[in-house]
Amino acid sequence: GQNIDQPTEMTATEGAIVQINCTYQTSGFNGLFWYQQHAGEAPTFLSYNVLDGLEEKGRFSSFLSRSKGYSYLLLKELQMKDSASYLCAVRDSNYQLIWGAGTKLIIKP
């Protein structure tokens, strides 16, 4: 079956760096997405990786290794507003999105 694994919850300190991991087993691969979802709000697109390597976008970076079925989202200089759930999703060979259950990130002062 197809599966996306990511930690259920993580805690980090304001100003620090946190890495949220995502591992996947899917039928084919056509890209990996990260979305951010604040409590009670819509998920919003953060990043898209289809080739191996690191994509940097401001304080957020996303890494992909297709051979390992692995990605991570790196958040630097954490701010209180970064407290949210982070959803990993992989598009399979049929272009269907397979979603992880999300990682709830708690930022402490």
Place this chain on the structure above:
Amino acid sequence: ETGVTQTPRHLVMGMTNKKSLKCEQHLGHNAMYWYKQSAKKPLELMFVYSLEERVENNSVPSRFSPECPNSSHLFLHLHTLQPEDSALYLCASSQDQAGEAGELFFGEGSRLTVL
């Protein structure tokens, strides 16, 4: 106007009621989606419409009935629901169903409680 708008934001209904959720997108997208989001579970894709035609129905019970009258509007008609159907229902749209990036734009969801 925001990109994807959902109404109502909150809905409480009994098991014998009939209600509808509405979604409207102002982005000119061709594909629209209904997802179910339950606590600590992955998003569950329910229905996909591409150019107003249903292209996906992931074994969703018939008590959920979608309708897409045009490319900007999507409805989810609810009838004889069960308490386990209580969840956040998210509508999303994308430029195309399977484009290069295929980024989804989500509405803020309709929180449904079935008593």
